[in-house]
Amino acid sequence: MGFDYEKYIRPGKLPHIWCPGCGHGIVMKGLIRAIDALSLDKDKTAIVSGIGCASRLPGYMDFCTLHTTHGRGVAFATGIKMARPEMNVLCVGGDGDGVAIGGNHFIHACRRNIDMTYLIMNNNIYGMTGGQFSPTTPFGAKASTTPYGNPDPPFDIAKLAIGAGATFVARGTAFHAAQIEKLLIEAIRHKGFSVVEILDSCPTTYGRRNKFKSVVEMMNQLKESAVPVAAAEKMSPEQLEGKVLTGVLYKENKPEYVAEYGKLVTRVQESMAG
Amino acid sequence: MSCSRYEIRFSGAGGQGLILAGIIMGEAAAIFEGKQAVQSQSYGPEARGGASKSEVIISDEPIDFPKATSVDALLALTQQACDKYSKDLKEGGILLVDSDLVKKLPKGNFTVVRFPIINTAKNEVGRTIVANIVALGAMVALSGIVSRESALKAVLSRVPEAFVELNRKAFETGYNRALEARG
């Protein structure tokens, strides 16, 4: 018997808006499987997003879902988590949403180490608006606003998250579907701010401008460039040239924000009681 | 234009505790005497060093305009504050200055009272930090707008137990020195 995705999908809300060849659907399936594996209570789970193709994901999911303003998903999610610490809070979005317009919210959520999981689908482009370059578009790549090649150097989202203080940072790709589920299970279990970056592809607005002949070619690139962290340890810098590390890149246990605030409340109330 | 409206201005340099002096004066009137009172102050760069002021308006009736327009009693702890804030001191008003620090007085028909306020705090009371309470005691004595008892209660309700005696002494010293200085 196959896995019952429909248990978690809102009736009548599919088909989704994503283009053929887009990896967002694969990521959504991975998220559903992770949620299922963890038996998260649908009534006690909020899925929050910003704006963009990836941010349409919550609308399909049968949970408490919040599709917010561009880049602000994490800030809305912070309000939910602070007000209702017992809720599981997941935030999803794309690269432009998360680290361009939402970059400030992103780094501060990392710094606070607030207990939620942020799933970033990084397809290196603003897909919904027709293919403008994002902060993760590779140097030299073509986009509708870089017709002569991208003059901007890109962000490494995972490094950014680690640098800003996130206590769980992982990376996968839309090609490695089974790994998405595993990474998300570990991320959601982690007590603190966890970031899962999934390298994704946008054949419609990125692939066709950058000489990818097909969706398969884009998927193959994800497959070939990914190197698991364990394998990378045995590779030389030359061998790692042009590769991206996948798997759990960073993990540490540090005081979590909502729990710490809860302790503060207890301390204040105890001192009031005498 | 209400005849009971009484305007007090505490002025000096930022950090001298004059805002607190104004608040305590307001509390004495509003909480301990059931009068109407409004306190306001200057904020911003003005309040960091430089000349700073704290104003209190006390009345038996509701206070409409919350800022001073015609000051009944002015304290100036620095020459700069005296120069800047004495312009709207009203004819016949009270001008209390620190005699060590304010040498040049504005022209006008004022009841001028001078004594070394900061030095009194330092040498007679024992701590410079309570100069604002010495000044408050003096302003209470000179203005008569709130009773000595109410003002002292307001002072003591603001200070931690360990500093009650210091502040009581500061207040009483200021009160008495002002009356002596007025003659």
Place this chain on the structure above:
Amino acid sequence: MSKKVAFLQGNEACALGALYAGCRFFAGYPITPSTEVAEVMAKELPKVGGAFIQMEDEIAAMAAVIGASLTGIKSLTATSGPGFSLKQENLGYACITEVPCVIINVMRGGPSTGMPTGPSQSDVMQAKWGTHGDHPAICLVPASVQELFTETVRAFNLAEKYRTPVTVMPDEIVGHMRERIVFPEPGELPVINRTAPSVSPQSYQPYDTSFGDIPPLAAFGSGYRFHVTGLNKAQDGFPTTRADIVQAEEERQVRKIENAVDDIVTYEEYLLDDAEVVVIAFGSIARSARYAVNAARKNGIKAGLFRIITYWPFPDRQIRALAERAKAVIVPEMNLGMTVHEVRRCVEGRVPVSGIFRVDGEPISPNEIFARIQEVR
């Protein structure tokens, strides 16, 4: 037993009013001259089991407030001019998603950084038109420390009752001055809580107009799962581009406030019965105006004051009625002419309207208003 009395700053009273109303979440960002609201909330919220968070910017603070409110918790943010500009994006989100929340905007000079410590009344148009698109607006403009407390309570009540964001906008003078305040006892002021849905989670729709223009809002985490989006949406909460639905939903959101003006609009009339010269003012300037009106009366001039307490919705009908009997209207305000346009719109040329405008960081004095009363009598 005598009531608890204190000598408090307006901003402090505002925070205490929010707590009285049942606010249990605050997200903010430091900005002069509103910071004391955040400082009091940071101190008091843990005592009552609430949560305070200082966010990374004003945008995030507004976002967190909406997120928290969606879980059923009454939520507040406080800001001033530049921060109010930044909040407009998510203020619009709260309007279209119909999430109750309260925003305090202590008005300072502008545009841009302007005069951070100077008083102003120049954000009143932004309170209505600051965020893009058509949307309802409720904005309250208290004039005293006591009123800042009670209007903050009322703001929460209106937010919950009408499922909408409400702004409370004291000018810097009202926010920063200290006055005597008599604390209402618990239960003395009405406190309105959110209407929970009466239907099962299975049949719940967040914009179900079979319950009228203000459908009940369920709380995230309470067993009701639903979708919230800033896109134009249908009754079920999901995005739609169907023209008839979009038009109907937009109209409903504006109508729900327009139809309730009698419940929302508040004002104070002072010596207006026989007034020939009417001063229309709000906030601290209404206090100058009252002083001036009293002075005018002593000089035999029939002057009166109409004090705006609810700025939006604007008291159109009341001001139109004043125009029937007044000979002249004066509008003093700490901006270069905002309220005066609304007043002219209401009186439709039936009476001359003149403004007194100051943007120099100084309040308009009673003398300035008194002089104008003498001129126009």
